[in-house]
Amino acid sequence: MAVRLLEKSAPSAPVSVFAAVGAGSRGRVERLFYDPRLTRVLSVRQANVLLVAGSLRDEDHDDLRRLHDQMPPPRATVWWGSDPIFGFDDLTTIAVEDDPVAAIVAAHRALIMVERASEPDLLPNEPANPWRGEGPHGQGGKGMMGGTPYGRPMAMTNDDLRDGLALDAYTAPFGPFLPMLPPGLKLSLTLQGDVVQKAEVLRPPLAQHDDGPTRALRLRRVARLLRILGLDAHADRLQDASRASECGEEVDFAKLRRLVRWSGALAAIPPGLGVVDGRDVRSRMRRWLDELGVQRPDPADPASSEQPARLVDLLEGLEWTEAILVINSFDDKALLAMAPVEKEDGNAEKGEGEHHHHDHSSRDHHSAGHAMNHGGGGSA
Amino acid sequence: MTQMLAILILLLFLTAGIAAAAMLDRAIPALVAGRPMKSSLSAPFAVAAAMAIAPKSDTEHPDRVGWVLAPILYFTLAAVGLSVVPLSPRLVAAPSEVGIVLWGACEALTVVAVFLHGWSANAPLPLMGAYRYVAIGLPAMLLSMFVLIGAALPAQSLGLVEIVESQRDVWNVVRQPAGLVLFLMLGLSVSLRGPFDYADPYDLAGGTQAEVSGAARLSWRLARLAMLVSVSAMTATVFLGGYLGPVLPGFVWLALKSALVLVALVAAGNWFARMPPARMMSFLWLALLPLSFLMLAAVGVELLLWG
Incomplete structure (x- = not known):
């Protein structure tokens, strides 16, 4: 019943x-x-x-x-x-x-209605790599830590970048389908708690050819930052406005700007975060916000200068949310220029296999690895 | 006898409160987003039904016992916290002379429930949510202890009936308005909401919920709503005079005041931006905790001079 x-x-x-x-x-x-x-x-x-x-x-x-x-x-x-x-x-x-x-x-x-069969698994449900631990119980590493069972590194103690407090550091790939990262971007991050110790770009973001009206584009960029700041409803409003402006409908940009200002979104972003050419995340967001209703192309990007800043340098030492804010505070073109691939993903998986052996693993067996690849188990 | 009656009324209160909170959780975001609100009444039930029959997901070597226990513990804490709320001077489900201490224990153990939920998935993003919540939850709960002691001082008791009775002349919200604001922040924190949702946020793909689906996810969300209802009733009791009010029976007044707090909490959760955790940490330890301590001292001085 x-x-x-x-x-x-x-x-x-x-x-x-x-x-x-x-x-x-x-x-x-x-x-x-x-x-x-x-x-x-x-x-x-x-x-x-x-x-x-x-x-x-x-x-x-x-x-x-x-x-x-x-x-x-x-x-x-x-x-x-x-x-x-x-x-x-x-x-x-x-x-x-x-x-x-x-x-x-x-x-x-x-x-x-069971009219359509559920799709079967595409990959075998078994470990990506053989058990390669050492020691009497195959634990590997030192004592109870370290080692690379099933090709995945266990956390090992390392000094925190900020205060030297010894904590476990853990390296894992994140992306390319994580919802809070630009599509296609795959990073290898060494995390200590949620602080990025080391970042490498495994795959650059995919080009979006977003050459629609700049007004609509800016609305969507601000909306992405708002979601990271926990303002889903505000982000929905901006996204709807972006859609409306693409359809040629009237959009009250001043009202949207007020809505965002009153949420405290700008004040919530720490000052001095992700500084490139003298501008931090907050001032980049403020500029997008100020230019919401303006129909002209983006001003020259810092990344188009001779020596573009490297995204990985900006991320190191940041806490996870701050890093995600920084990544989303650049437009697609600038981000592409800042995120050249330094380490071939494929090589990484073969050569330094200990860090990236999540391939061909399957659902149950390697879901912890999946979780990272796809974002929290999801996340693409 | 009166105790059984109180338990029955509280169960009804909790169920109705969860349903109302689920509807508000649709209506208020729709209002902010400028989208139609008409489906807010029926949609939560359809979504809950879809979640209940959705398949359960699994991860590699999860802590299965912990995964099942976390939402149960969370829900239980919400129910136990609610049980000390008086419906009238004699109508209390769990009469206690140290009601706010019991509530404080429920607050503190919430950290354990949330951590267990994130830990059990055995995956990085949920674990990050879990650790973060411990870091932010601790100062947030310290804050509420100062605020609650400030409310208990005029009553010269830790019992909630006495605290309500001490508000016959003037509600605590008038005595310490800033205390109400701080306690609402705690409400957002224990129910994992908006500016204080460090356990299940978007940037962690849902944090402790990221690996959970189906009935397990539904139970977690119900537990979150139960805690929201519970903290609303507690706020109404400590700051808004609880069951006090003319004509209508006490529990009706309590329900009305709790509903008001519930709307305020859902609205605040959808209205204010969330700081990155490190910034929130500094804000809590360097600004809010000293403020709450000053307020406590102010209440003490006031009582010494005029009490």
Whole structure:
């Protein structure tokens, strides 16, 4: 009886969608979730449908497969302006110019009604690497710490950058589908608690070719920063406004600016964070905010100067939220210029395998690794 | 007999409060976002139903016992904290002469429940949420202890009935308005909300919730809402005169005042920006804690001179 009631009311809930965003698709994915029939989840673990939008690099394919396997069944994948990669079948593909909402809702409904089979795992559910620990119990490392069981390094004590307090440092890859990072950006971070000790770019962000009206673009950039500051509703408002301004509707920019000011968003950002060419995150956000309604291209970017700042240098020593704020405070072009690949991801996985052996692992076995790759278990 | 009645009323209060909080959690963000609010009444139930039947996810070597226990512990703390709230001078589910001490213990143990939730997933982002919450939760709870002692001083008692009775002439919100503001901040912190949500934030892809789905996620969210209801009732009791009020029965007054606090908390959670944790740490230790201590001293001096 209770179960029947649940099953009756559940289908009227919006479909939980996890978006894996490829090249040139961030804007249209953000616009998509204006539709009340969909809700965007931060973790693929909470998704009913995986939406793959735009083209991916070859290197991203295994990350996508792993992401897919973390989605609990029944599950379906919808490809929107994206070529399905090897391994997936029962394909639902939508052309770039078409609206995928109906297809997503239909796929979800078919899963619930058991008219459509849930997609099977794409990768084997076994360790990516053999157990390589040392010691009588295979623990490796020193005493109870360190070592690389299953090819993943255990945390080892290291001095904190700020106060020299000895804490565990842990290296893991983050991205390329994490929702709070620009699509495609994959970083290798050595974290101590939540402080970044060392950062390396494994893969650069994917070009977004976001050459729509700059007004709409700026609204979306500010919206991303607002989400990191815990202002989801404000971000939704700006995103809706961005959509409206692209459709040529009137937008009250002064009102939006007031709304953001009153939330204390600017004051919440620590001063002196991520300084490039004398501007910190707060002043970059203030500039976007001031120029919300202005229809002219971005001023010359600091990154276009001779010696662009390196993103990895900016991140070191920052706490996680601050690092995420810094990454999102640059426009796509500037970020691309600041994030050259220093370490080949593929080589890293083979050569220094201890740090990046998450490939071909599977759902249960390596989900801790997945969690990092895909963002909190989700997150792409 | 009256105790059984009080328990029944409180259960009803908690259930209705959770439902109301879930609706407010849809309506107020929709209001801020300028989106239609009409689905706010039915949507929470549909979403909860969808979550209840959604499959459970799993990670590599999670702490399974801890994962199940964390939401149960969190919910229990909310219920125990609520049980000391008096509905009238004689109608209390758990009569206690040291009610606010029991509440303080529930606050402190919330840190354990949240940490357990993040720890159990055995994944980095939930663990980061867990550690962060411990770091921010500790000073936030110290703060509330000063504030509560400030409210207990005029009553010369740690019991909540006495604290309510001491407000017959003037509510504590008039005696220490800043104390109410500080206590509301604590409310945001123990219910993991908005500017004080360091456990489950967006930048950690949902933090301690990042690896959780289905019924487990639903239970965590229900526990969060239960704590929100509980802290609203506690705020109404300590600062807004609890069950005191003309004509209507005491528990109706308590419900009305709690509802007011609930709306304020949900609105504040959606309205104010969250600082990065390091900045919040400095703010708590260097600004708010000294302020709360000064307030406590001020209440003491006032009572000495005019009390």
